[in-house]
Amino acid sequence: MELLVETAYREEVENLTSWCQHNNLHLNVSKTKELIVDYRKQQGEGHAPIAINGTTVERVSSFRFLGVHITDDLTWTLHTTTITKKAPQLFFLRRLRRFKMDSRILCNFYRCTIESILTGCITAWYGSCTDLNRKALQRVVKTAENITRTELPSMEDLYSQRLRKKSLRIIKDPHHPSHKLFCLLPSGRHYRSILTKTNRVRDSFIPQAIRLLNT
Template sequence: MVVDFSKSKSPPSPVCISGKDVEIVPSYRFLGVQLDNKLEWSTNTDAVYKKAMCRLYFLRRLGSFSVCSRILHMFYQSVMASTIFFAVVCWGAGIKAKDANRLNTLIKKAGSVVGCKIANLDEVVRDRMVLKLRTIMDNPSHPLHNTVDKLRSSFSNRLLQPCCSKERVSVIELCGVGASGFYAEDFSSEEAARPEPESNICEGIS
């Protein structure tokens, strides 16, 4: 697979390994994520949507047996949410609006079955990107630690957006979008990294 954003759409040169031509494909599955040559994530969204639809059916079947909301929410988090939000840090901020709406529609349907408010795609993407940014800032040996640390404002100590165009399309920029308006101390403190109690995750569960 070749990812090329240049203006000249010349065909890529053939690649040979051990005398055999390497086939060029428009999409490729890597570690459970569908990558396409335009990085639009539409192929991955289609695959996630199909899997989540199958699991939504089982969630509805479970709800038809008058199971309590806590069990339904546990089933959603274990079976359905794990499918929708797999590797969401990689693709969550880069998908198209129509693809995000498709997934949010599934999440909304699941919430109606569970009987409580469930975090949508944007909320989950933001929380997990902030968590990833905290991990980078708390680990001095991380390859991106020094790069992120240089983004601190000397005046307000806020995390600024990167100036380099290369970094703007990297995980630094994606995490920075979710972390906009936060101070650097908010990510490095143990109190900030502490997960929220389960009662705040799903409202209305008795």
């Protein structure tokens, strides 16, 4: 079974390479990375490296995709640490306050320059964050509250709002790949829960969204 899965994976890479060639697209192998997520207790001899057009693809333990730092163990400490380090934007928020800017301007600046960074793709990763990660994120929000002297939505509230909004958008779109995973029970009031055996799956987007909608 393992051999079949790896063979299919390599075939997909070959198909992608062929598609790029036939459509006059240049595939930059030097910027292409391979990341393997493998939770098996016994991983055997490991996977042979992938080669594209005779060039071996670099294998990495983490990479940045659309602003999100993804690691091979699918934990989010690296991502949360990285985005909280961008909190120096708080320096400019303090400067605006010293210039006696209106609180509305301070809040708009916070939402545009800080909150937008903290919540980028939040529905994909926040549910699997550790308590330590969440506390680090919330400290940034708390500091911004002290500067703006305005109550700001917590990270938990922002996550819930966006989780609900995204899941409802999927439910309304029958062509979305995840649409069929939101299945109503015969009562028509609640969605069928997805059976999960690990916390990793339980804390992922679909199970979290279904629990939120059912409550």
